[in-house]
Amino acid sequence: MKKKLESIPATLVSVQDYESLFADFIPHPVYEYIAGGSADDISLKNNRNAFDSILLNRRVLADFSAASTRTEVLGKTVKYPIMLAPVAHQKLVHPKGEIATAEAANVLDLGFIGSTLSSVPMEDVADALQGEKWFQLYFQESRDATLSLIQRAENAGYSAIVVTVDAAINGLRNRVQRAGFTLPAGMEANLVNYQCPPLKSIEADQSIILNGIMRDSPTWRDIQWIQSQTSLPVILKGITNCEDAKIAKELGVAGIVVSNHGGRTLDSVPAAIDVLADIRATVGDDLTLLFDSGIRRGSDIFKALALGADSVLIGRPQLYGLSIAGALGVAHILKLLIEEFEVTMALMGCATIDQITQDTLYSKQSI
Ligand SMILES: Cc1cc2nc3c(=O)[nH]c(=O)nc-3n(C[C@H](O)[C@H](O)[C@H](O)COP(=O)(O)O)c2cc1C
Ligand SMILES: CCCCCCC(=O)C(=O)O
Numbered sequence: 001m002k003k004k005l006e007s008i009p010a011t012l013v014s015v016q017d018y019e020s021l022f023a024d025f026i027p028h029p030v031y032e033y034i035a036g037g038s039a040d041d042i043s044l045k046n047n048r049n050a051f052d053s054i055l056l057n058r059r060v061l062a063d064f065s066a067a068s069t070r071t072e073v074l075g076k077t078v079k080y081p082i083m084l085a086p087v088a089h090q091k092l093v094h095p096k097g098e099i100a101t102a103e104a105a106n107v108l109d110l111g112f113i114g115s116t117l118s119s120v121p122m123e124d125v126a127d128a129l130q131g132e133k134w135f136q137l138y139f140q141e142s143r144d145a146t147l148s149l150i151q152r153a154e155n156a157g158y159s160a161i162v163v164t165v166d167a168a169i170n171g172l173r174n175r176v177q178r179a180g181f182t183l184p185a186g187m188e189a190n191l192v193n194y195q196c197p198p199l200k201s202i203e204a205d206q207s208i209i210l211n212g213i214m215r216d217s218p219t220w221r222d223i224q225w226i227q228s229q230t231s232l233p234v235i236l237k238g239i240t241n242c243e244d245a246k247i248a249k250e251l252g253v254a255g256i257v258v259s260n261h262g263g264r265t266l267d268s269v270p271a272a273i274d275v276l277a278d279i280r281a282t283v284g285d286d287l288t289l290l291f292d293s294g295i296r297r298g299s300d301i302f303k304a305l306a307l308g309a310d311s312v313l314i315g316r317p318q319l320y321g322l323s324i325a326g327a328l329g330v331a332h333i334l335k336l337l338i339e340e341f342e343v344t345m346a347l348m349g350c351a352t353i354d355q356i357t358q359d360t361l362y363s364k365q366s367i
Contacts, residue, residue, distance in 0.1 A: 001025060004094070005325040008332050014340075015296045015333055018320035025323040029181035030092050034319050037263030038171030043271065044263030047294030050271030054303045055362045062349035069342065071353040073311045074160060074233060074255060074288050076132065079109045080338055081305060081353060085292050085313035086136030086162065086237075088117030089187040093323040101318055102128040104330035108338065113162055113313065116149060121189045126156035134160040136237065138167070139218045141197045143225070149190065150230050161230055162257065166238025168217045169209065171265040223251055235290070238265070240275045242282040255288030255310075262293050262315050273304060277358065280308025298340025302348065305356040 002024045012018060023031045037044030071081050084105050091097035098120040105112040111132035114125045126133055135153035140146045150161060202212045227234050233254030239245050240260055248256055258279050260272045272293035280289055291309035295301060296317065304312045314337065321329030350356050 001027065004323075005329070008325060008328065012324075012332070014336060015317045015320065018317065018324060018329070018333055019296070022320040022323040026093050029176070029179040032175045032179035033092070033173075033181045034316060036173060036175035037267065038173055038265060039267035041175075041263060042268050043260050043266070046271040047260065047263055047273065048296070050273045051294050051296075051300045051303060054273070056299065056302070056344070056348055057360055057362050058347060059349035059360075062351060064346070064351045067345070067351040069338075069345070069353060071310065073111070073290075074235075078111065078132065078311070080341070081309070081311040082301060082334070082337065082341070083111035083113060083132070083134075083290070083311055083313050084318055084334075085315040086113040086115035086164070087315060087318055088115045089119050089183065090319070090322060091119035091187060092184075093319055094326050096326060097322075098125045099128045100322055100327035101330050103327040104318075104321070104334060106130045107327075107331045108334045110334060111311075114158065116190055117188050119187045119189055122152060122158070123156045126158060133158050134162050134235070136162040136164055137226075138164055139222065140191075140194060141216075145194045146226075147229055148194075150226065150232075152190070154230065154232060158232070160233045160235055160254065161226065162235045162237050163223065163226060164237045164261075165218070165223075166240075166259070166261050166265045169213055171261075172267065173264070220247060220251065223248075223253070227252065235288070237290075239279070240269055240272060242275075242278050245279045245282050249283045249287055253287075255290060256283065257290040257292060257313065258309070259290075259292045259313075273300075273307065276304065276307040276309060295337075298337050298342070299344045301337065301341045302344040302350075302356060303361065305353065306358055306360050308358075 069080050070077055094100055098118045102125055109131055112129050113134045113136050114122050115136050116138040118125055135158035200212045235255040236248050236253050237257035238259050238261055239256050245256055258272055258276050260269045276291055289309050290311050290313055291304040292313035292315050295312050295314055301312050317333050318330055321333035348360055
């Protein structure tokens with residue numbers, strides 16, 4: 001395994017370059033955990049294929065005298081429509097874990113979503129962050145434990161709760177199983193004092209999954225309960241279905257992350273980018289829509305905004321940079337994506353974010 005780099009070689013000029021290299025810097029089972037999707041990687045691959053099939057309908061000779069990447073997300077002005085997605089267990093790839101990623105987010109002035117499963121306590125991650133910080137919530141087995149996480153997030157200064165709703169149980173992580181990946185101790189720093197309740201009893205002819213694990217799994221009523229327990233905006237992450245988006249809006253959530261979890265939960269769900277426009281049409285213009293799953297280029301950020309996202313989240317690329325060169329690597333990757341996004345805006349003739357509309361894309365039928 002290679003030692004972390006202390007400077008960035010001139011050959012690393014895109015996220016793809018980092019992606020090709022990061023396996024050399026981490027143990028193979030960890031690589032499989034990060035790079036893999038679920039089951040046959042169908043959704044994982046679809047995420048990229050779908051982005052590649054979207055073509056840009058450029059305009060020339062546009063006026064850039066008042067150009068800006070600034071926009072509003074959840075009622076606040078941000079420098080770029082880009083945030084760091086919640087990514088668990090970051091000390092798997094670097095001893096500083098989430099602290100290094102937070103430092104990179106600070107350098108680029110990007111918002112950060114801290115995971116319930118972070119390997120650094122959420123309070124320390126919050127202290128390391130200078131900009132916008134949201135907390136991603138995984139429901140715990142008991143409401144007390146879930147509520148305690150929300151209260152800790154509030155006390156630590158997080159300004160929104162992002163509830164992940166697409167992972168009621170783990171997906172079929174076959175690549176992880178084949179590689180023999182197991183989570184080392186110390187990778188779930190927020191949960192050290194949380195007791196795991198005993199396994200639920202089931203009848204002899206019942207399913208452990210459907211009647212055991214899923215029996216008390218969260219429902220829409222639990223989302224309402226969370227809303228009743230916090231004054232922070234509540235955002236649901238992991239919606240790919242228009243009816244679910246409609247229910248979420250009716251319940252008054254502050255936003256939705258259109259995401260298939262990077263192809264890591266249910267395999268064979270569509271590419272997240274392929275459902276984004278329909279979800280935007282369903283919820284209307286006013287609800288905050290975030291997007292992740294497959295963003296690897298600045299042009300992907302542009303495409304997601306054109307299809308209705310207010311901001312995108314960067315997932316796996318954080319870990320490529322962290323594995324190879326710590327905070328410097330993450331910052332470099334984020335910088336590359338920002339520059340690519342700006343180049344795309346420039347060559348597309350879009351000087352401001354509100355000019356990035358569906359008209360900037362060829363419709364699939366028209367080509
Ligand atoms: C190693 C890893 C850990 C992740 N941990 C979380 C997590 O703790 N909570 C969560 O909501 N999503 C988690 N995700 C999903 C990301 O937030 C995001 O949805 C996904 O990475 C987007 O796909 P992409 O990385 O292919 O762009 C994780 C993803 C990876 C790769
Ligand atoms: C029951 C879901 C566990 C997910 C663990 C972290 C994550 O979101 C991911 O690996 O993806």
